[in-house]
Amino acid sequence: MTKTLVLGIGNLLLTDDGVGIRAIQLLEERYMLPEEVQVVDGGTCGLDLLQFLEGVDHLVIIDAARLGKTPGSIARLEGDQVPAYLALKTSPHEIGLPELLFTARLTDIYPPKVVVLGMQPESIETSLGLTPAVAAHLNELVEMAAVEVGAVKC
Amino acid sequence: MRAVEDALGIKIPTNARLIRNIIEAIQYVQDHVIHFYHLHALDWVDIVSALEADPQATSELAQSISDWSKSSADYFKGVQDKLKLYVSSGQLGPFGNAYWGHPAYKLPPEANLMAVAHYLEALDWQREVIKAHAILGAKNPHLQTYLVGGMSIPVDPNSQAAINADKIAHLQALFAKAKEFVEKVYLPDVLAVAPFYLDWTTVGEGLGNFMSYGDFPLIDDFDPNKASDLFIPRGVILDRDLSTVHPLDPASITEYVTHSWFKYEDESKAMHPAEGQTNPNYTGPKPPYEFLEVEGKYSWLKAPRYDDKSMEVGPLARMLIAYASGHERVKFWVDAVLNKLNAPATVLFSTLGRVAARCVETMVLAEQLAGWTNELAANIAAGDLRIHENDHWAPSTWPAEAMGWGWTEAPRGALGHWIHIKDGKIANYQAIVPSTWNGSPRDANGVPGAYEAALVGTPVADPNQPVEILRTIHSFDPCMACAVHVLDPEGKEITKVIVAD
Numbered sequence: 001m002t003k004t005l006v007l008g009i010g011n012l013l014l015t016d017d018g019v020g021i022r023a024i025q026l027l028e029e030r031y032m033l034p035e036e037v038q039v040v041d042g043g044t045c046g047l048d049l050l051q052f053l054e055g056v057d058h059l060v061i062i063d064a065a066r067l068g069k070t071p072g073s074i075a076r077l078e079g080d081q082v083p084a085y086l087a088l089k090t091s092p093h094e095i096g097l098p099e100l101l102f103t104a105r106l107t108d109i110y111p112p113k114v115v116v117l118g119m120q121p122e123s124i125e126t127s128l129g130l131t132p133a134v135a136a137h138l139n140e141l142v143e144m145a146a147v148e149v150g151a152v153k154c
Numbered sequence: 155m156r157a158v159e160d161a162l163g164i165k166i167p168t169n170a171r172l173i174r175n176i177i178e179a180i181q182y183v184q185d186h187v188i189h190f191y192h193l194h195a196l197d198w199v200d201i202v203s204a205l206e207a208d209p210q211a212t213s214e215l216a217q218s219i220s221d222w223s224k225s226s227a228d229y230f231k232g233v234q235d236k237l238k239l240y241v242s243s244g245q246l247g248p249f250g251n252a253y254w255g256h257p258a259y260k261l262p263p264e265a266n267l268m269a270v271a272h273y274l275e276a277l278d279w280q281r282e283v284i285k286a287h288a289i290l291g292a293k294n295p296h297l298q299t300y301l302v303g304g305m306s307i308p309v310d311p312n313s314q315a316a317i318n319a320d321k322i323a324h325l326q327a328l329f330a331k332a333k334e335f336v337e338k339v340y341l342p343d344v345l346a347v348a349p350f351y352l353d354w355t356t357v358g359e360g361l362g363n364f365m366s367y368g369d370f371p372l373i374d375d376f377d378p379n380k381a382s383d384l385f386i387p388r389g390v391i392l393d394r395d396l397s398t399v400h401p402l403d404p405a406s407i408t409e410y411v412t413h414s415w416f417k418y419e420d421e422s423k424a425m426h427p428a429e430g431q432t433n434p435n436y437t438g439p440k441p442p443y444e445f446l447e448v449e450g451k452y453s454w455l456k457a458p459r460y461d462d463k464s465m466e467v468g469p470l471a472r473m474l475i476a477y478a479s480g481h482e483r484v485k486f487w488v489d490a491v492l493n494k495l496n497a498p499a500t501v502l503f504s505t506l507g508r509v510a511a512r513c514v515e516t517m518v519l520a521e522q523l524a525g526w527t528n529e530l531a532a533n534i535a536a537g538d539l540r541i542h543e544n545d546h547w548a549p550s551t552w553p554a555e556a557m558g559w560g561w562t563e564a565p566r567g568a569l570g571h572w573i574h575i576k577d578g579k580i581a582n583y584q585a586i587v588p589s590t591w592n593g594s595p596r597d598a599n600g601v602p603g604a605y606e607a608a609l610v611g612t613p614v615a616d617p618n619q620p621v622e623i624l625r626t627i628h629s630f631d632p633c634m635a636c637a638v639h640v641l642d643p644e645g646k647e648i649t650k651v652i653v654a655d
Contacts, residue, residue, distance in 0.1 A: 047277070051284060051285065057401065106236075
């Protein structure tokens with residue numbers, strides 16, 4: 001059985017930076033997830049998340065990302081696009097995501113399939129809640145994540 | 155949590171006390187090892203130099219300092235080949251920003267290769283041992299088993315979901331693994347690296363005042379001021395005088411905002427956190443930041459003081475206070491380290507002293523885990539299944555007004571929370587975290603905090619590559635990765651300001 005991990009990344013206290021966390025919350029709320037899918041709120045943790053990558057075949061990261069597009073835009077990155085995205089350090093927060101995936105490689109547990117679903121934030125100021133521009137596209141992001149892991153609507 | 159427990163006069167049950175000690179101790183052990191290998195080691199270890207190491211000589215070196223099993227020439231050759239692959243592909247990841255080849259790196263290639271191997275092993279090890287948190291009923295990585303009054307995980311020898319004999323056995327296996335790594339890898343590595351950097355026993359000493367709130371209660375009805383009631387004792391050391399541990403009076407803790415981006419009515423005075431205020435008042439420059447005016451306000455940290463004195467907190471403070479209080483295991487390991495390095499206790503007041511103190515602390519807590527786990531098992535076996543004090547759960551049982559102080563020693567140092575409860579609501583809440591003590595700006599009297607004081611007199615070979623400054627700042631284990639990361643493009647400007655100081 002292939003093991004899938006959906007990792008939401010971000011800080012709910014920094015406006016749109018929390019979009020990854022909001023997305024996984026809605027994913028768990030609205031969908032029946034296949035048994036082999038684990039959903040983890042990675043928050044702002046770095047290396048602490050390494051244990052969750054063990055034995056994972058398919059990793060889906062949901063994150064705020066500076067894509068240089070209008071707020072709420074979504075990008076799906078896979079394979080070779082992922083290291084390139086990390087090298088640009090486009091993620092606005094210090095999560096240690098590049099370090100996490102780099103150390104996963106070093107310790108030979110880098111998942112065979114890694115997908116990043118990144119959404120362009122409008123604001124990462126200190127505040128709870130998403131900006132309207134990002135909130136308007138949140139459902140889209142959740143649906144993309146659901147398709148990614150084969151989830152069925154409740 | 156402890157602030158509320160203090161305000162409401164709650165005493166937690168034995169099982170909750172032991173589980174808290176265990177969760178916290180394994181957190182320390184994991185955190186300190188990660189700090190040493192993954193956040194601090196590369197200030198001392200040149201990984202590019204490791205490419206030139208002779209695997210056979212590395213194996214001999216490793217076997218001369220420890221009987222750790224992973225020490226063959228083939229093993230080190232494998233690590234070196236892996237490293238070569240990364241260096242040649244240019245994918246250095248977190249290794250990319252360092253100052254490889256800097257003259258301040260003193261280790262021979264073989265010691266560098268050994269350290270790189272242990273860097274990688276520590277990654278696997280930490281992933282394994284922290285599973286103890288999941289076993290103890292926490293939603294990892296954000297621990298959620300804590301409750302005001304105790305813990306939420308049930309204790310039931312007959313339930314698979316509760317703490318039972320299987321789980322105790324699993325914990326013991328993990329803790330044995332934790333201890334073995336600290337004893338056979340971390341400690342020998344520190345002892346092997348230190349002789350090459352003995353000049354760092356005279357650099358980075360800083361304030362000379364040390365404070366610990368103490369932690370890890372050994373009995374239910376403990377007296378926090380009694381050194382034998384807490385595994386890590388409470389107290390204050392002033393002016394490097396190890397002959398006296400002063401008792402800690404929480405009423406003497408105050409905070410200034412004279413040089414902080416906050417507002418008080420009278421900023422020449424400090425306020426006690428129980429009636430403290432946090433009114434942000436940013437007066438600093440607008441981005442892009444080029445210069446920080448340190449004569450005025452220059453920090454988002456307040457300036458906490460104890461009895462109007464600036465204090466260092468963290469592993470060095472704790473180990474000095476435990477050592478001076480006559481703590482048996484701390485004394486044993488501190489003396490063992492000092493004997494090995496053939497150095498007097500005064501070398502502890504330094505950057506390298508902080509590195510050594512953190513290692514000693516990891517060792518004594520790793521040793522302690524098995525005992526607390528046995529104690530927990532024995533208490534459960536004796537029929538005590540209590541995990542939570544329910545008497546104060548309903549808000550109707552609370553007094554109309556109550557104040558509380560929650561204190562703990564986090565891995566980075568003394569952590570205090572102050573709560574004022576009024577009519578069932580939080581009227582005021584203040585926290586002083588360890589990095590606020592250590593990273594404190596100057597107070598109304600111009601007295602600097604621990605980082606600032608520790609950097610005075612630090613030799614810097616190349617101002618553009620100030621690895622020496624990183625060594626001292628990292629030795630405190632600052633919790634400011636966020637800030638450092640955000641300011642990354644401006645990094646040079648920041649270090650320039652510090653060097654000029």
